[in-house]
Amino acid sequence: MFIYDSVQKTKREFIPLSKEQVTLYVCGPTVYDDAHLGHAKSALVFDLLRRVLEANGHNVIYARNITDIDDKIIKKAAEQGVGITDITDKFTEAYHVDMSALGIERPTLEPKATESLEAMFELIQKLIDTNHAYQIENGDVYFDTQSDQKYLSISGNKQNDDDRQERVESSTAKKHPADFALWKSVNDKSLTFPSPFGAGRPGWHTECSAMIEKHLAGDDKFAIDIHGGGADLLFPHHENEAAQTRCSSNHELANYWMHNGFVNIDGEKMSKSLGNSFFIKDALKVYDGEVLRFYLLSTNYRSNFNFNEQDLLASKKRLDKMYRLKKRLFGMKIADEKTEMKTKLLEALSDDLNVSLGLAIIDEMVANANETLDANPKDKLIKRQSTSDLAFIEKVLGFGHQNPFEYFQFGLDADTKKKIDDLVAQRSDAKKEKNFEKSDLLRDEIMAFGVSIMDTAQGTFWERTE
RNA sequence: GGUGCCAUCGCCAAGUGGUAAGGCCGCAGCCUGCAAAGCUGCUAUCCCCGGUUCAAAUCCGGGUGGCACCUCCA
Numbered sequence: 001m002f003i004y005d006s007v008q009k010t011k012r013e014f015i016p017l018s019k020e021q022v023t024l025y026v027c028g029p030t031v032y033d034d035a036h037l038g039h040a041k042s043a044l045v046f047d048l049l050r051r052v053l054e055a056n057g058h059n060v061i062y063a064r065n066i067t068d069i070d071d072k073i074i075k076k077a078a079e080q081g082v083g084i085t086d087i088t089d090k091f092t093e094a095y096h097v098d099m100s101a102l103g104i105e106r107p108t109l110e111p112k113a114t115e116s117l118e119a120m121f122e123l124i125q126k127l128i129d130t131n132h133a134y135q136i137e138n139g140d141v142y143f144d145t146q147s148d149q150k151y152l153s154i155s156g157n158k159q160n161d162d163d164r165q166e167r168v169e170s171s172t173a174k175k176h177p178a179d180f181a182l183w184k185s186v187n188d189k190s191l192t193f194p195s196p197f198g199a200g201r202p203g204w205h206t207e208c209s210a211m212i213e214k215h216l217a218g219d220d221k222f223a224i225d226i227h228g229g230g231a232d233l234l235f236p237h238h239e240n241e242a243a244q245t246r247c248s249s250n251h252e253l254a255n256y257w258m259h260n261g262f263v264n265i266d267g268e269k270m271s272k273s274l275g276n277s278f279f280i281k282d283a284l285k286v287y288d289g290e291v292l293r294f295y296l297l298s299t300n301y302r303s304n305f306n307f308n309e310q311d312l313l314a315s316k317k318r319l320d321k322m323y324r325l326k327k328r329l330f331g332m333k334i335a336d337e338k339t340e341m342k343t344k345l346l347e348a349l350s351d352d353l354n355v356s357l358g359l360a361i362i363d364e365m366v367a368n369a370n371e372t373l374d375a376n377p378k379d380k381l382i383k384r385q386s387t388s389d390l391a392f393i394e395k396v397l398g399f400g401h402q403n404p405f406e407y408f409q410f411g412l413d414a415d416t417k418k419k420i421d422d423l424v425a426q427r428s429d430a431k432k433e434k435n436f437e438k439s440d441l442l443r444d445e446i447m448a449f450g451v452s453i454m455d456t457a458q459g460t461f462w463e464r465t466e
Numbered sequence: 467g468g469u470g471c472c473a474u475c476g477c478c479a480a481g482u483g484g485u486a487a488g489g490c491c492g493c494a495g496c497c498u499g500c501a502a503a504g505c506u507g508c509u510a511u512c513c514c515c516g517g518u519u520c521a522a523a524u525c526c527g528g529g530u531g532g533c534a535c536c537u538c539c540a
Binding site: 036310 | 468469470471472477478479480481482487488489490491497498499500501502503504505506533534535536538539540
């Protein structure tokens with residue numbers, strides 16, 4: 001397997017620290033609002049990574065945190081006049097619902113900041129004891145970036161001198177403007193925790209390092225195999241996490257770093273002012289979750305992704321083809337066939353998640369199966385192989401888990417389906433009587449529902465095509 | 467200002483030295499009562515200039531044009 005390491009800026013062969021397991025940590029959401037398409041992208045990419053690692057025989061321990069201590073949460077709770085946990089519980093649950101709709105499997109571990117305070121205290125104390133952190137008069141504890149020789153080695157950023165000057169003058173009692181808070185001394189009623197450093201709240205970066213140490217780290221040169229997140233987190237978040245871990249333990253944080261690109265909408269940076277499609281839950285009202293998954297995952301995860309409806313619809317047609325093959329194979333038992341397609345697909349995905357190439361391989365398989373079945377609808381071998389191929393695709397990519405007939409009925413209520421079924425039956429009768437004028441009229445009626453019909457040897461099927 | 471990424475057919479998009487995958491759209495054909503679906507065939511020399519090399523979309527230099535981060539935003 002090969003992974004593009006965004007710290008070394010090169011594709012590297014993936015060699016796990018331990019043969020027993022692969023440790024993967026991804027920065028999860030801050031639960032103060034509904035998840036948007038960017039959250040979806042990140043979660044999808046690392047869900048895929050996990051599946052591909054597993055398909056390669058690795059036992060993956062995947063942790064994705066929930067940040068439930070944050071100023072934005074406090075602000076929201078205050079605005080709405082509700083408790084902190086009302087907000088965090090609500091949006092944690094909503095996050096799970098959205099992720100599930102996208103076919104994203106639950107991580108092995110989902111540590112919450114509120115449940116990791118002890119680990120954070122331990123981390124901060126170690127940093128203080130080793131002079132990598134200091135507490136100022138007001139109680140804040142800062143990480144001393146100057147004490148870390150390797151600070152900025154993750155992002156490759158350089159300290160900007162002009163910038164530095166300005167901030168020194170305006171800053172507080174921090175030793176250096178780049179120093180960041182490990183513990184913020186606050187004493188408001190909303191959300192404060194007692195700690196060895198006084199009452200307050202942890203800094204944002206603290207939780208990830210602490211959780212990794214607590215749940216995943218071993219004795220190796222690196223705490224974990226792979227650390228992932230959105231491209232925006234490289235600096236300062238991941239830089240700071242790495243510094244904390246480096247200075248409080250005898251290992252670097254991660255052997256491989258992966259960062260997914262941003263999602264833009266119609267060429268513009270996502271923002272709430274652009275409207276509803278911003279949130280996953282709103283997108284799900286219009287599009288099937290699996291269609292969203294397929295679309296968001298269809299290109300290189302590192303590039304920025306430009307979300308727009310035309311591309312999504314074009315992408316959907318590709319998924320449709322897979323489902324039509326699934327229809328042709330409906331009822332087949334899944335056998336574990338060794339096929340060339342599986343080998344090639346896994347190889348493509350194992351090369352830094354090359355989904356684009358993988359989709360080309362799938363298209364080729366689908367076309368070949370259709371061609372063979374067109375020539376001989378009873379070809380047992382191709383049916384077994386294709387069924388097996390589709391099952392593999394479902395497992396490793398998460399595409400194709402639905403009943404193929406229901407897939408094509410997305411968004412239609414039972415009443416409408418019944419009406420369409422009735423019209424289709426009437427049309428079939430008319431066709432039997434060779435009353436084509438009547439059957440064509442009925443077809444027009446059916447198509448008015450945004451539905452296409454197709455006559456096959458197995459009977460007439462209909463699909464919502466819009 | 468600092469750091470970094472990107473530029474491939476109308477659109478989306480693979481391909482990191484050996485002579486341009488795939489999908490959408492379009493055209494022609496097979497199939498069909500007609501369709502739809504499916505299948506077959508057809509459609510690019512890779513932003514510009516220069517260099518390295520037997521050989522470059524792929525490496526180097528210079529342009530031009532996008533974009534991101536440097537403000538707790540995935």
